[in-house]
Amino acid sequence: MDFDISKLPRYDILCIDFKSYYASVECVLRGLDPLTTYLVVVGDLSRRGSIVLASSPLMKSTYKIKTGSRLFEIPQDPRIHVVEARMNTYIDFSMQVPKILNRFGPMECISIYSIDEIFYTYDSQSLFGDKWTAAKTIQKTLKSELGLPTAIGIGQNYFQSKSCLDCISKHSEETGYIAEVTYETFPDLMWKFPIRDCWGVGRQMERNLNRLGIYTIGDLANANLPKMKAKFGVIGEQLVFHARGIDLTNPYFKPKLDQNAITQKGFGSGITLMRNYEGEDIITALLDQTEEVARRAREVKMNGRTISLSIGYSDDVGGGGFSISRTIATPTNLTRKIFEVCKVLFYQNDVKRPVRNIHVGLTNLSTDDIAQLDLFEDDSKERQLMSTMDEIRNKYGTASVVWARSLTDGGTVIDRSGKVGGHKS
Template sequence: MFDYKQFPKRSILCVDMKSFYASIIAVDKGLDPLTCHLVVVGNTDRQGSVVLAASPAMKKDFHIKTGSRLFEIPDDPRIELCNPRMGLFVRVSTEITKLFFRYAPPSAVHIYSVDESFLDVGGLEKILGTPEEIAKQIQNDIMLDFGLPCTIGIGPNMLMAKLCLDLAAKKSPTGISTWTYEDIPEKLWPISPLREMWGIGRRVEKTLNSMGIFSIGQLARYDLKLLENKFGIMGNQIYHHAWGIDLSEIGAPIMQGQISYGKSQILLRDYKEEREIKSVMLEMCEEVAKRARTKHHAGRTISLGVSYSKHEFGGGFHRSRTIETPTNITMDIYRVCLELFKENYNGQTVRQLSISITKLENDYEMQLDLFDTNGWKKRKIGYVVDSIRNRYGPASLLRAVSYTPGGTALQRATLLGGHKK
């Protein structure tokens, strides 16, 4: 048992915009975001395109939700089909963030995603009222200024506020709920299946189930040492999270762990030619390397994931390889990916690729290889190319493979967040 008096008891609000993308377009079209039947699709011209967002009424009446496909949407005159407008989404998200600054200073606001944020409103009770009153004011202001609905979870830390949002506020008639440490046995521990707990995915859930753990309460009562032996530091994290304990500060990641840089891409069509698959792979390696260089990081473990087309009845592989010297050089990452690809690929049709690097180090501390006399030049070239693209745009300098039939970088350069601007 934990003595919760030793842990911070703050007033954290987790604000989530309800069906954000769909609601923005609904308001822009003069529709009620809560009652209209509107769907935002990646590309309305492609029947297999993925649903990015659906209005609450669409989810309730037609059971269409994020991840559904365009061909699954009924042919009904009440339904509005729309393409994404990423530029509009980002602008509205920015304005909502400015609204939060009416209630808390920038240092007390953490933007978790384009439609979800944390606010620490502790100490504002005498000025603005209780956390519940502040939440209601924020909810009203967002509706008044933008016409958009939102839900708010309140908790003593970021984790509890997030859990309250997902598990209680979104189901509440008012859209606002509060959880305290005292609520943990009654509200948190009964949660099952485990994947409903924020921070636990299907793979971890499957492993926990094999250990006889099927609810958060069972996880909280499990032997901590056994969890640490099985999951490492993550075992310690999920154990304390099962008790509602989180010491993260606003602006820090809620789930501490190994930082990685990665890129996943669903291809616009099935790729059958090996040379085309390798073209996209090289483009993705370049983007992953750039993301690492932006933070002056280099990685030692390189991972490649390949998912096959539905015509291959699914499947694929995900493999990793650790190299001796950390790198953020595109061709070094690509060379390892080619090795993994050659060892595991047997000619199937490919629809999705993912590449990532982990086990990171600061590249200022990289040790030069005596047998690679041009290593420092390759590293420098990468940063020069990045500076050109940052100044003149991602399409200002591309590899020749991007102009081949299999290349995707040229088209993606016209997108924002992977979708139309």
């Protein structure tokens, strides 16, 4: 299947991105210019290994400090402001953006992509002029009212506008960080970029495509469509069309959710640890993640049979890790049972290296309406205990009741309680 681009629907879509969002908000709150200030936002100032969540443009260009760097990597320079994240504040700023865009068009034209990116479908018949004029006006309005600098990618569909933003607009100082692509200009403007810059291509997919000799977006656009579909399924077909600038998403379509049709596929909880964990500290952190997964399952009265564990080793020892799962006979949502399986999986696959990432998952779900009885073990008292613990947590907070070992050095529950997205609110 292929498309004649002359017959494809065309919209004027703006993908708006706030430059170094968290850092920019912190600059604004301090009366500083985000584009001329050295500022870094970290998750926790009390931990030297805390992750950098955002850095101002000057920090990136001058010191190469970016998202994912560590607190101890930040130079000791009096010009640099190092601040702790305030997630609720960033959310509050973000919630003002749709209200501002609503002045330029109806809410159905607005689609929120993330806390710092938003799609806006512009009506060319609007009173605000053509798309470029509107983009500049929106950019100036956001800067004057929120103090935040933006970059805007303009395209004829979602994929074009997002790709234009990431690859071109963010680096186009001469045009005020606004750029545009169309079906006709997409090959000349976009095909030269490496495949990793293609929206929707992660590290694993990049490696898979590289093995096929695909290194640029242009290579992907010219890949054999039947072979790509045979190897990657519908995803392979979609990747090729995207690389050709084709995206048939209707920006005005907002599906109505059928609550009766929504089913939970699984539960998962993961953490990037603030330091290298070894020995019993790993098991403690593993228990904390297991408890979170089990609690979520109990909350919606679901059990699971397949328990998965992913471990990521520290980059200090070369990184790497493993992911493995095991399916048990009787579905469960009890922390103890899930934890026992996770420990076995860990000890069977661990290579005795410092751990930095832990993720626990529970899938292959069934409802908990009728408890399945184990002929060799009566867990009714344990179920009642877990239910009581959950009730206390719901009323008084996550850290109101914790496992004893979660209070040791390896525990993560107390530190993460009350945070938003794992960071201080």
